[in-house]
Amino acid sequence: MDTPTRKTTYARYxxxxxxxxxxxxxxxxxxxxTKKNSTIYTPRRVGWAIWES
Incomplete structure (x- = not known):
């Protein structure tokens, strides 16, 4: 990934x-x-998250 001047590239896997x-x-x-509210988390994808700041 090309990073412009005065910017920082961050990545998380x-x-x-x-x-x-x-x-x-x-x-x-x-x-x-009876009813009981619930929240579940399911895996969506594996990979890199890349952003600039």
């Missing part, structure tokens, strides 16, 4: 994650139900 929201729902034998 890693796994980039996707954040998803949802809920789990339970129904019991007496028809009473």
């Amino acid at each position: 890693g796994v980039f994650r996707l954040k998803s929201y949802g809920y789990s729902q339970y129904t019991y034998y007496n028809c009473y139900g």
Whole structure:
């Protein structure tokens, strides 16, 4: 990567994650139900993030 004068190039390597929201729902034998909110992270891609400052 070419870096212009008076700029700095930064790079980071890693796994980039996707954040998803949802809920789990339970129904019991007496028809009473509950919901629980949840957040999960799934791997999206592996690679480099490059930016200039």
